[in-house]
Amino acid sequence: MKIKQKVTTYFTEPSKCFIAKCKARCCQDAPLPEDFLAQYPKELRRNIYSAVNIGRNDPRDTYNSVIYNTTPNPVQLVGFDQYGNKIMGIPQKVMEELEIKSMEQVKALIEDAKNYRNYCPFLTDYGRCNVYKKRPPICRDFGTLPDKINQCPEKASRLEIIKFYVKDFYEFYKNLAVNTTQKVVGFFTKK
Numbered sequence: 001m002k003i004k005q006k007v008t009t010y011f012t013e014p015s016k017c018f019i020a021k022c023k024a025r026c027c028q029d030a031p032l033p034e035d036f037l038a039q040y041p042k043e044l045r046r047n048i049y050s051a052v053n054i055g056r057n058d059p060r061d062t063y064n065s066v067i068y069n070t071t072p073n074p075v076q077l078v079g080f081d082q083y084g085n086k087i088m089g090i091p092q093k094v095m096e097e098l099e100i101k102s103m104e105q106v107k108a109l110i111e112d113a114k115n116y117r118n119y120c121p122f123l124t125d126y127g128r129c130n131v132y133k134k135r136p137p138i139c140r141d142f143g144t145l146p147d148k149i150n151q152c153p154e155k156a157s158r159l160e161i162i163k164f165y166v167k168d169f170y171e172f173y174k175n176l177a178v179n180t181t182q183k184v185v186g187f188f189t190k191k
């Protein structure tokens, strides 16, 4: 019984960072020290469209932090309200450049903005930090300080990861079969 329990726990307890599930939530809207970007220009992996300086992100900080907008949608983070909720907006200059004149256009952009996640400019397409060894204090603290979440609630279990890969494997061969069938049918039916 104990072995069964151990095996179940091994496969079902949340234990791993798995970007396919969590979408790297920890690296979205990341406040980076304001002088950080300039130190590692070669490690940048995303375009930067705008930035907002949020001042001291933590009362213990001795520096200001900046959140970079790396999504191509003009609806950008422009600040935070008194409760810490994000304020999104379209900068005036961008409105003029894109000749946005109607609310319909704005609504369409807001709808489209939901398709993007605002990742840290150092996050690679594989969900890896490109400055991991030199990452700033806020990233090092994540999940380690007693007053912060000790284990990210987004972590995946081994079973979830296995299920994801099995589904992925199945989808790949299903698509391959459909494409091959279409090509064969196309070959024999074309005149």
Ligand code: SF4
Pocket (backbone or CB within 6 Å): 016, 017, 018, 019, 022, 023, 024, 025, 026, 027, 152, 153, 154, 155, 156
């Ligand atoms: S810490 Fe959490 S959000 Fe960040 S990669 Fe790991 S599981 Fe995902």
Ligand code: SF4
Pocket (backbone or CB within 6 Å): 026, 027, 028, 030, 120, 121, 122, 123, 128, 129, 130, 131, 132, 135, 136, 139
């Ligand atoms: S510096 Fe690295 S760990 Fe920190 S938010 Fe950016 S990608 Fe994530």
